Amino acid sequence: MSEKITGAEALLRSIEAEGTDTIFGYPGGAIIPVFDRLYDHGGKLNHILVRHEQGATHAAQGYARVSGKTGVVFVTSGPGATNVITGLSDAMMDSTPLVVITGQVSSESLGSDAFQETDVIGITQPVTKWSHQIRTADEIAWAVSRAFYIASTGRPGPVVLDFAKNAQNEQIEWNGYKKCEFIRSYIPYPEVNEDDVDAVAEIINAAERPLLVSGHGVMISEAEKELVELAEKADIPVATTLLGLSTIPSAHPLNKGMLGMHGNVAPNMATNRCDVLIAVGMRFDDRVTGDVKEFAKQARVIHIDIDEAEFNKNIKADATILGDAKAVMEKLLPKIKKTKHTEWLDSFVDDEQLELEKVIKKEVYPITGDLKMGEVVNKISEAAGETAVLVTDVGQNQMMSSRYFNYFIPKSIVTSGGLGTMGFGLPAAIGAKIGAPERPVCFFVGDGGIQMTVEELGVILQYGVAVKIIILNNNFLGMVRQWQDMFFNKRYSQTPMVNPDFVALAKAYGIQAEDVVTREELDGAIKRMMEYDGAYVLNVKVEEEGYVFPMVPAGSTMINTIIAPGEKYQPEN
């Protein structure tokens, strides 16, 4: 049974067939035919009108990260398309599945510098997993099915379909939609090599001081259960990357915390003492390793990842297993011997104690002085409960909230890890709430980052998205100020900020809001925020010169960790 429909209608039917029900977008000249057809798809396709195209991509990222589904974005040509580049780059770095449809001028005008024409394929190729221009209506179903297949499988990533206007308007015979299952040049789930598994099992079984590192890949492949099982069976301490947070509950006795520049002392130091480091679904980012020449150089490194190009890219691996984390874990688990590493695990205690005394107690349980970022995060995490999703912006707010939030279930953190995009947070939080409406979404942001995408408060107003927004306001671009303080002689070049009245700003958008200045005000304000049925802004005045510690200086090694202003890490014995 075939019928005649337009290309625009074919696009909508195709994305519906892929199971899409939510689109983040912004109309414009070169995509009007699609928005016109969207008018008749109201029951099935829920379109969220953002206030800036960058917001559409970040919202789609937040949506994708909590739901595991592919985020879909519609924008127009020219400036609409160039505005999504930051979101595409971010999604590429953090392996987030997006299908971004950009309008494009008609095929016959391509290359003529037509109004709102830009070379979208040329611009997006370096920052997407795939980008393709649709010039005729009969290739729409083919292109959309490939787009979803590529974006969502293997190591996920963003895909762009640049949709020429003539193809939107053309009439075609619609013969139904078939999902893509095969592309000759693309093997998303490589078969796990048994010999590699055997070799790795042997190394793990012989290890005396093994350390397991859990990354974003574990979350993408939903291998959290298997990862924890592996850790428990062989009694291996687990460290996570920033994006791997919540792959193991915070309270799990084997969870030793986060690795990296602002990670926990004990797991960071353990990278220098372990004899086997088992990295699963992570890519040894420089914020994790510091100086790559010094990182875990005494250890045999096992690297398990779905992307072969990550092997030996930053850290040389002694053994690798190529494959989806869950598939690998399932094959590996039966070969791992049940054992105990009591002495090794006990060796973490001194560093944990040191961090607790020197860093955590001061940050989370201060008695006097201005409010601390860590204490605000901790209290909100306690109030938000076990199903809460943490969304962060970038900077001190990101490190403080990711460090002091408590994780109970998987997919509980949405943050811009690889690209470190300030302004990511607000739209990502909106997307996360839409993707997981039953979960409380707590979004921590600085006074700088909120102003980068503050226009998206309009989305909260229009759709009533119940996001809890906590501005950790120190009237500074705090992370840069921290670096200026520590490494640039306290020359605070362009980091102090004169800020608007955030409460008045929120209220202008019809959002409940209040200022918190003193410690006495905090508990009541959090209670009011969490109990309020709807979005809420807390503008929390935190100490101006707050620092995120511990800190491994960029390009340095774990042993040079700074623990407090002017104080270097000293091992207990």
Added chain:
Amino acid sequence: MEEKTLYTVTIFSENRVGLLNQISIIYTRRKLNIESLSVSPSSIKGVHKFTITSFSDRETIEKLVKQIEKRIGVLKSFYYTDDEIIYQEIALYKVPTEKLLEEPNLEKIIRKYNARILEMSRDYTILEKTGHPEETEALFEDLKCHDIRQFVRSGRVAVTKDINEYVTMFIEERKRDKEELM
């Protein structure tokens, strides 16, 4: 630091718009200069072959090839040093006929280089020479005094010395994968 070696990268891909750009930006990002490039249909129907040479170290080229292979549309990519392949390039020389005829050793030169004359007119003569870059370069040097008007060289083409044809094997394997799915 490891000394730079001339590496030949071969890439087998689907015949699709935009792949060359995707490959070249992977070179650009690593600041690798492309010394020569040739692209043409391969012996396998529908499969294109790129041959790219550049000076690099082994580690960089290994990572580069992995990144290239990651792109959708790229079937397989390999890298070789000169001793692992048989390679050729072609050069054309345009010389004024009058000048060429002044050369007392013309026959000797043509024999020495195994060059061919493709065309000869009253005004100019076109010589052709295939070989390694240093050979085509040497003929250029010998003809230089005769006022060469044009001298062009192609990119490298290369075949491997390895007995296995990995691309054919890969394509057959993928054909079986597809059949299993259907």
